[in-house]
Amino acid sequence: MALARTWSVALSGVDGVPVEIEADVGVGTVKTQLLGLPDAALHESKDRVKAAVRNSGHDWPSQRVTLGLSPATLPKNGSGYDLAIACAVLAAAKTIPGERLAGTVLLGELALDGRVRAVRGVLPALLAARRAGLTEAVVPADVLREAALVEGMTVRGAATLTEVLSWLTGEHGLHRTTPPAPAPPRDGPDLADVIGQPEARWALEVAAAGGHHILLTGPPGTGKTMLAQRLAGLLPPLSQEEALGVTAVHSVAGLLTPESPLVTTPPFISLHHSTSTAALIGGGTGMAKPGAMSRAHRGVLFLDEAREFGAAKLEALRTALEEGEVRLARRDGIVRYPARFQLVLATNPCPCAPPKDIDCVCLPAARRRYQSKLSGPLLDRVDLRVVMRPLTAMSGIEVSPPEPTATVRERVHKARTRATERWSAHGWLTNAEVPGPALRREYALPRPVTAVLDRALTTGALTGRGADRCLRVAWTLADLAEADRPTADHVAAALEFRERRKS
Template sequence: MGYAKVLSVGLAGVSGQVVEVEADLAPGLPAVLISGLPDTALHEARDRVRAAIVNSGQKWPNRRITLNLLPATLPKYGSAFDLAIAVAVLAGSGELPPVALEGTVVLGELGLDGAVRPVRGALPMVAAAARAGCPRVVVPAGNAAEAAVIPGVRVHGVDTLHRLVAHIRGGVPLLASPEPPPAGAPTGPDLSDVAGQPLGRRALEIAAAGGHHLALLGPPGAGKTMLAERLPSILPALDDEAALEVTALHSIAGLLPPGGGLLRRPPFQAPHHTATVPALVGGGSGLARPGAVSLAHRGVLFLDEAPEFSKGALEALRQPLESGRVRVARTRGATEYPARSQLVLAANPCPCAKPSGDADCECAPQARRRYLGRLSGPLLDRVDVQVQLLPVTAAELMETVTVSESSSTVAARVAAARRAAADRWAGTGHRLNAEIPGPLLRRPPWRLPADDTAELRARLDSGSISARGFDRVIRMAWTVADLDGRARPDRQDVLEALQLRTGAGA
């Protein structure tokens, strides 16, 4: 009878937990039993592991093998346990010394030929190992670059089961973890490409500085998509904490570029209008995967032609926009992902969408109301900045001298405004104006004078804006003051924020 134990990691959302992979080899009819709430992929590991061991030149033990994954109450998903199972079986059969990998976490999927293949979620798995105090982690060579960004843990890559077995026996070194590539200069579309639209550019800058949600309404060709696509270019680079969160989400989704390190630029997600509810907020069988709203965490979620999205998909965004998190419930448990992204909606004013705007519109008033009515009031109530763009004139389009500011110029003002907000809200647990709770802004010392908010309070009393809208206007007023270098908002800042909130034209 033989027993061995190897450490691995199981994921639940972006949180990982160290899992003990136990192997018990006993006399009896040859069989492999797996316990510990395994999913289908983990049940199939018995066939992958057996073929990988045999094709790596090792002997498969013809005994009754019981594999147990602790804690048994934690559901286990995926194929990342393959390599740990193989090592535990070989150690339990006496082929490997059982203490060789003590305290070492082993991750990897096995091919039938013994090759170790990359797995999704390697970065949060290694982060969980580091939090648990495991000093050493063995990962697939394809995941070594992303795993190496986690401090406090030594990461070793492995490409085959044969190499790992030879290393444990003292013969062959493992692959060294590669150095993460240096962060390059940001690339992408520049704000100077946008012709005209001073109101749209101002709204974009305020949204970027305060982290506010944005809705752009206007005829085709007005520049709605161009403005939205250039929002990431004026956002500051992600700090270490945010970069780890964003990279972990993309690691779970399998979207990290090979050999890449931390994602430092704010992500940009632009799903097609046929996207389903799981595609937007997350879902799928087994371990629910992050949706577009989570993949845009600390970045931008852009819904072009927003009224064309299904009503269910749009309404599913309401809770994440308010809380900054998505909780996907399944019968075997719930998975939670961060989702603090900036929503940008773009919509034409009506179904016919004449380039000239309302002047030549052929739609009946009822058709116009029904079209924009697909964007429900509760959803739009969560969108801070709502502006209507006018058609671009020939003079603006054919301007030969570049008069528009570049993304780098605007980004400098945005960064300065964000620093001012972070200094002001230090100690509150928030950094952006859009994140500040309304009650905090309505109490001293942050409460604005009654004369400065008179028009806003009149709108609230008349019912033209909601209490949520009241708070969001106040937050925008603070952002306007930060951009203009003032310590507190004044009456004009509140009026400008109110104009942007109610969708007034230029």
């Protein structure tokens, strides 16, 4: 009897668990048995691996082969275990030496002719392996640049099973590469293209500076979509830690390309109201895949015609807006995906949406029914609410040309730097991430400064959550004004942002 071991990784969301793969070749009925809760794709790997081994010039053992994937109680899914299984079996059969396998992570799907195909989730898998103390990995050559992003590991790439076996026997080396340099930022649409709307442009700057959610209400053609598309361009580039977190989500979703394996700019995800709930929050059979909310992590999620999305999809946003993550319970377990995005909602004021509000022909009941599609609990989580002006009211009003994105982005960067330095000891990056208790205790403002919020709470015009969000916006306004602490004017302006809403 002969035994060999190697490693792979089981992914659960963007978290991974190292899986020890043991191969036992011994006497008994000629059979290949796979243990450890494999799914259908993994169960079929036996036939794929056999064909790949034969077509690579080696013989499959003519004895009983038992493969154990440990932890045995953890469901395993996908085809990324193929390469590890093939090498473990050949090492157990004494076809190749197994010394290098003991501390090496092997990831990749095998084609029938022995080619090593790319799999999803290589980056989060190797990050999990590194946390577990593993220091070497072999991955498909097509994702080698993505894998090279993991520091502290020796990562090699292989195009075929033959190359991997030659490396294990010491005959040849495998491909190596350096971590890819960040791609230069692309010039997106310019904020100067938006005609008029000074209040909305100012609200967009505040949203970018503090990481706040925003609702744009106005008739068609006033620039709601144009403003939303320019928000991502106002955000600063992602830090190295943020970039790896965003890239990990995109890796699991299969959105990375060999040319651009690292996401360095905040993503912008725009959805049509026909989007399904599963596409929004994530889903799929077995282990759920990330949805649009997770793909927009550290970026912008834009819902155009928000009131047409339906209650189920809109209410699904609420937990992510509060906690910055999505939790999906499925048959194979609960997966967590990060989802700390900025939400931009755009909507018409009523079903008929005339250029001027006075021309509305909707019945009062129809107007109320339409506006109630955005529920109070959801709106309570939106920091900034802006009513767009009709363009006819803006003709000739602007004396100076609107500011370009570069100018506004510089102010946003300065404001974010002030916020990051203030909250760095707590691990918060933006004002929108600061918990309410911290704002009311450690960073409490004098009572005269928050008097307007007290009055709004007393009259029922503001909820406790709304008051916390007003305080966060006030801190952002203070950062943009380069003030040390918010003043009463900043708090009043923050409250006004929540009241700019058509009835």
